[in-house]
Amino acid sequence: MKRNIGIVCEGPTDYILLKGIIDTITQTEKFYLQLQPEDDLSGAYGNGWKGVWKWCVDHSGHLTTYMNAVAPALDLIVIQLDGDVSRKEKEVHCQCGAVTCIHKADTDIGQDLLSPLNCPFLKTHDCPIILPCPLHDEQAAGFIDHLTDSIKLWLNNCSPVCIAIPCDSTDTWVAAAYDRSADVETIEDPWNTIISRGKTYHGIRIPGHKKRSAVYQQFVSHVCENWDFVTQLCISAKIFEERMEESILHKSPEKV
Amino acid sequence: MKINRMSFGNFKSLCDVSFEPGNVNVFIGANGSGKSTILEAVGLLSAAMTDRVDANSLQRKGIRLSPSALYKSRFKNLTRMKPTIDLSVEWDDPGSKDKFRYDVHLTTPTDTDYWKYHSEAFFRNGQKSWGRSNASQDLRNSYIGFFLLDEEPSLVDGRIIAHSFSNYAIFQPNTLTLRGTAPDPTQMSPIGLHGGRLAEALQEIIKVEDGDPKIGSLYLEDVLELIDWASDIAVDVPKKNSLNSNIPTTRQIIEFSDRFMKNAVKFTGYDASEGALYVLFILCLAMHPQSPSIFSIDSFDHALNPRLAKKLTQMFCGEIINRDKNVFLTTHNPLVLDGLDLQNDGIRLFAVDRDKYGHVQINRIQITKELIQEGQSLSRLWINGRIGGVPELI
Numbered sequence: 103m104k105r106n107i108g109i110v111c112e113g114p115t116d117y118i119l120l121k122g123i124i125d126t127i128t129q130t131e132k133f134y135l136q137l138q139p140e141d142d143l144s145g146a147y148g149n150g151w152k153g154v155w156k157w158c159v160d161h162s163g164h165l166t167t168y169m170n171a172v173a174p175a176l177d178l179i180v181i182q183l184d185g186d187v188s189r190k191e192k193e194v195h196c197q198c199g200a201v202t203c204i205h206k207a208d209t210d211i212g213q214d215l216l217s218p219l220n221c222p223f224l225k226t227h228d229c230p231i232i233l234p235c236p237l238h239d240e241q242a243a244g245f246i247d248h249l250t251d252s253i254k255l256w257l258n259n260c261s262p263v264c265i266a267i268p269c270d271s272t273d274t275w276v277a278a279a280y281d282r283s284a285d286v287e288t289i290e291d292p293w294n295t296i297i298s299r300g301k302t303y304h305g306i307r308i309p310g311h312k313k314r315s316a317v318y319q320q321f322v323s324h325v326c327e328n329w330d331f332v333t334q335l336c337i338s339a340k341i342f343e344e345r346m347e348e349s350i351l352h353k354s355p356e357k358v
Numbered sequence: 359m360k361i362n363r364m365s366f367g368n369f370k371s372l373c374d375v376s377f378e379p380g381n382v383n384v385f386i387g388a389n390g391s392g393k394s395t396i397l398e399a400v401g402l403l404s405a406a407m408t409d410r411v412d413a414n415s416l417q418r419k420g421i422r423l424s425p426s427a428l429y430k431s432r433f434k435n436l437t438r439m440k441p442t443i444d445l446s447v448e449w450d451d452p453g454s455k456d457k458f459r460y461d462v463h464l465t466t467p468t469d470t471d472y473w474k475y476h477s478e479a480f481f482r483n484g485q486k487s488w489g490r491s492n493a494s495q496d497l498r499n500s501y502i503g504f505f506l507l508d509e510e511p512s513l514v515d516g517r518i519i520a521h522s523f524s525n526y527a528i529f530q531p532n533t534l535t536l537r538g539t540a541p542d543p544t545q546m547s548p549i550g551l552h553g554g555r556l557a558e559a560l561q562e563i564i565k566v567e568d569g570d571p572k573i574g575s576l577y578l579e580d581v582l583e584l585i586d587w588a589s590d591i592a593v594d595v596p597k598k599n600s601l602n603s604n605i606p607t608t609r610q611i612i613e614f615s616d617r618f619m620k621n622a623v624k625f626t627g628y629d630a631s632e633g634a635l636y637v638l639f640i641l642c643l644a645m646h647p648q649s650p651s652i653f654s655i656d657s658f659d660h661a662l663n664p665r666l667a668k669k670l671t672q673m674f675c676g677e678i679i680n681r682d683k684n685v686f687l688t689t690h691n692p693l694v695l696d697g698l699d700l701q702n703d704g705i706r707l708f709a710v711d712r713d714k715y716g717h718v719q720i721n722r723i724q725i726t727k728e729l730i731q732e733g734q735s736l737s738r739l740w741i742n743g744r745i746g747g748v749p750e751l752i
Contacts, residue, residue: 301569309570309577316582
């Protein structure tokens with residue numbers, strides 16, 4: 103049966119890669135809809151992890167209604183956030199139990215700070231958040247747990263969603279498919295440190311070292327053909343595969 | 359060179375209107391609101407400033423030829439018909455601290471094809487420094503513009519803009535011409551007003567730089583982001599295996615490789631999507647070194663999917679700003695607006711509406727903090743009638 107899947111992701115290249123990977127995992131016919139990034143005059147969502155966060159918060163109260171309201175109605179929403187967000191961004195640790203902050207209390211009593219994304223103290227010395235966060239392991243499994251919980255919190259546990267946390271980013275899965283190095287998930291910023299370091303990457307031109315959809319169109323088939331290696335090398339890929347199978351293959355459409 | 363203001367009076371539906379353009383100027387409005395007439399008024403001004411005004415010069419610039427009586431405004435509320443069509447442009451030049459203005463007043467043709475110059479004047483910092491008129495003692499040929507011909511030394515500084523205006527034209531590509539199967543009735547170099555000579559123009563800007571294939575200043579991959587079904591674009595001579603021998607063709611043709619097809623399969627411009635040809639046409643106009651530095655495109659969104667129109671608009675604006683060109687565009691596609699970075703003062707959006715008398719009004723749409731806080735896209739604001747430029751009764 104054909105499934106309709108909405109994708110909420112950090113950027114257009116993530117969307118290209120996720121479509122191919124989901125096809126590879128599930129082996130069934132699907133229709134995809136890119137829900138995020140969606141452009142907006144004010145940058146209300148915008149690209150990147152903040153866009154994903156805002157999208158989740160905005161849709162948390164009415165996800166099922168929203169999924170039925172788009173055409174065709176969606177069976178599942180896949181939400182992607184790169185693992186490096188947990189490693190680098192203070193905002194996503196604001197709600198961790200380890201953080202005590204008077205401004206966080208302001209949020210609780212309904213003052214201006216509706217979201218840590220709007221907190222003016224986060225980028226200043228007044229912010230008590232320390233990275234790495236003592237509550238999360240500084241490795242892929244820790245990032246995945248932390249960001250999965252964060253997304254569920256933002257969505258107020260709405261379902262049905264399937265969460266993908268590629269570590270360190272979706273580029274890691276590309277590098278794993280091409281280079282097959284054992285420690286690939288521990289390499290930070292694989293786009294700059296591996297893929298775009300030279301003018302070409304495994305024969306594919308990377309002009310101007312810039313991320314482009316056209317380049318990812320060429321990566322995606324190789325990643326899909328070598329997906330088994332990617333899941334062996336990357337715990338984040340393996341977990342996403344299991345979650346997708348759980349969401350799509352082992353559930354009837356009614357229950358999904 | 360920075361054009362500060364353009365003013366038009368008594369020309370078709372432009373009774374008395376002016377606007378302050380930037381580098382990229384997008385006009386939106388209902389059908390029949392006068393958007394294309396604004397592009398034509400700029401064309402008329404460019405012809406008057408740099409050449410002469412007759413059917414030939416107007417046609418070369420892509421201006422629709424009308425019966426002589428219909429060039430002047432004929433509104434019901436005008437009790438006395440004005441004798442002249444009045445055009446004016448104000449500008450600064452980076453090489454000078456002065457501000458310049460050129461005014462021209464034309465009378466429409468009566469017994470010949472030629473429009474007459476009623477008067478012509480050049481101003482520096484508000485002071486008239488040169489002029490000619492029918493009233494002056496120096497009666498010269500009133501069918502020819504003298505702004506470029508007169509040897510008056512004070513004109514030299516002001517003429518730089520005239521050279522930019524001299525190649526002004528209104529481009530309006532059509533699919534058959536882009537495909538190379540129909541000739542372009544207004545062919546010019548490097549590219550015709552309807553898209554003729556696209557393959558040749560494209561070939562002239564395709565190059566390899568430091569091992570990377572580029573189209574103009576863009577990497578090939580940047581262009582392929584717009585034409586996402588293609589994996590390569592090239593220009594070659596027509597071959598039997600790529601073009602049916604019954605199809606009329608040009609000396610050069612554009613060939614696309616389809617990323618879903620086997621490598622040997624090439625599509626020519628005849629078989630490719632018209633959107634792809636249109637994208638290449640727009641990019642050639644923006645980036646070809648011989649393309650006009652001031653030009654218009656009527657119906658910029660022609661044949662484009664809304665999302666492609668938005669992305670192309672973003673890319674086009676970037677190239678125009680980088681080259682300090684001036685373009686005037688009309689569109690009916692809301693997503694074109696979402697491709698405009700209106701926070702950049704060089705990119706300007708204008709709503710074109712008619713007032714109660716039918717006179718064209720041009721209003722610049724600027725982004726206020728309140729609009730940004732609303733979080734609505736420009737396309738939505740337009741569709742909802744929040745920024746003007748929509749039909750009132752539909």
